[in-house]
Amino acid sequence: MEAKNDFFDRVYEIVKLIPEGKLCTYGLIAKAIGLPSGARMVGWAMNKSLYQKESIPAHRVLNRNGLLTGKQAFGNPFMMQELLEAEGHHIVNDGVVDFESKLWNPLIELD
DNA sequence: CGTCTGACGCACG
DNA sequence: GCGTGCGCCAGAC
Numbered sequence A: 001m002e003a004k005n006d007f008f009d010r011v012y013e014i015v016k017l018i019p020e021g022k023l024c025t026y027g028l029i030a031k032a033i034g035l036p037s038g039a040r041m042v043g044w045a046m047n048k049s050l051y052q053k054e055s056i057p058a059h060r061v062l063n064r065n066g067l068l069t070g071k072q073a074f075g076n077p078f079m080m081q082e083l084l085e086a087e088g089h090h091i092v093n094d095g096v097v098d099f100e101s102k103l104w105n106p107l108i109e110l111d
Numbered sequence B: 001c002g003t004c005t006g007a008c009g010c011a012c013g
Numbered sequence C: 001g002c003g004t005g006c007g008c009c010a011g012a013c
Helices: A009-018 A024-032 A039-049 A079-086 A106-110
Strands: none
Touching: A009 A024, A009 A039, A024 A106, A039 A079
C-alpha cells in the first residue's frame, strides 16, 4: 500500500477489506486513501469496479447518509438492496437501517 | 487546453 | 428538515 498505486487501486483494496455484514462510506474510504475530499472519485471508482475481474463488494459502500445512491449502477436497481439484505441489513426507502452501527472504519484496519 | 460530468460532502438560506 | 450551490479530483470530449 505504500506504493503510489492509482487512486482506483487504493479504493479497491479498501473496499475488498470491508467485512461481510459491515458497511462503509465514500468519504470514509476517500479519507483512508489520503483524499478526504475525493469522495466523488471513490464512487466513480466503484462504478468502474463493476467492470473489474475481481469481485468488489461495491454494494457495501454507501454515501455518508447510508443511502443506496449507486444501486442503479448494478444494472438492476434492486440488486444492491438484495445484496445488502442478504448480508443481514434492512433497507428502508433506499437507506440502511441502523447503518451507523454497521459502519466499518477502514482507518482502523490501516492503522 | 477548456469545459462538463460524476455511486459525494458540506455550507447556506 | 429540504433544496440549492460550490468545492473536491480525475477522466472523457
